[in-house]
Amino acid sequence: MRVGIIGLGNFGRFAAELLARDKDLEVIACDASDNGAPEGVKKVDLAEAASADAVVLCVPLAAYGEVLSKLKPLLKKETLVVDICSVKVEPNKQLRQYLEGHENLLVTHPMFGPQSAANGTAGHVLVVTDAVGQRAQDTVEYCEHKLGLNIMRMTNEEHDKAMADVHALTFFVARGLHKIGLSKSPFQAPSYEMLLDLVAFDEKHSEELFQTIEQGNPYAADARGQLLKALTDVHNSLATDKE
Numbered sequence: 001m002r003v004g005i006i007g008l009g010n011f012g013r014f015a016a017e018l019l020a021r022d023k024d025l026e027v028i029a030c031d032a033s034d035n036g037a038p039e040g041v042k043k044v045d046l047a048e049a050a051s052a053d054a055v056v057l058c059v060p061l062a063a064y065g066e067v068l069s070k071l072k073p074l075l076k077k078e079t080l081v082v083d084i085c086s087v088k089v090e091p092n093k094q095l096r097q098y099l100e101g102h103e104n105l106l107v108t109h110p111m112f113g114p115q116s117a118a119n120g121t122a123g124h125v126l127v128v129t130d131a132v133g134q135r136a137q138d139t140v141e142y143c144e145h146k147l148g149l150n151i152m153r154m155t156n157e158e159h160d161k162a163m164a165d166v167h168a169l170t171f172f173v174a175r176g177l178h179k180i181g182l183s184k185s186p187f188q189a190p191s192y193e194m195l196l197d198l199v200a201f202d203e204k205h206s207e208e209l210f211q212t213i214e215q216g217n218p219y220a221a222d223a224r225g226q227l228l229k230a231l232t233d234v235h236n237s238l239a240t241d242k243e
Helices: 010-020 048-051 061-074 088-098 134-145 156-179 188-206 206-217 220-240
Strands: 001-007 026-031 053-057 078-084 105-110 125-133 150-153
Touching: 001 048, 026 048, 026 061, 048 061, 048 105, 061 206, 078 088, 078 134, 078 206, 088 105, 088 156, 088 220, 105 134, 125 134, 125 156, 134 150, 150 188, 156 188, 156 206, 156 220, 206 220
Parallel strands: 001 026, 001 053, 053 078, 078 105, 125 150
Antiparallel strands: 105 125
């Protein structure tokens, strides 16, 4: 079976390397940059990548429209298209818009990445919000039994509502701490080290991922607003009797 990876960013490269270890798979990859493909992965153009049995979209949400419009005339109806975006409502909407009636679609969110799954994928969670067609069902089974992933099924809306807190708030707080220049101190309590871990977290992920999680999730703005209001209320409550 041939698998085409579209995009060789952090997760695309990780996915390509992971799948290339399976001797039953031939992995090819397409990327607009001049970056080379990982060992065991052949770099090809978009047309050849689209000819694979399964195509995995590893591009930022902002690029979905452009990529899907180019893919549409190149895909065979039996080709499985796999979405791995960190938000789900908007990617699913665009998949349905650009690939209307496509027979094999798998909409997922891998709750792991190159750092967290550096020692293997077993035990990590793969959220599945939609699986259309037999190839999609077979791929879910492959992920569960061959990669050892725990499959969690939910709707796109349920996913994004949960991720507004789990992801959007975490990334938002981490970016804020990074922006104020939080750094190591000679008085470094364990609780302070937790804040420094968030700063390090903000430094590790790409700006495209940050924008996807904060702007691509329809529930993220409300979550950020609630946090800002709560912090303002706490701040004001501390200042009321002191000034």
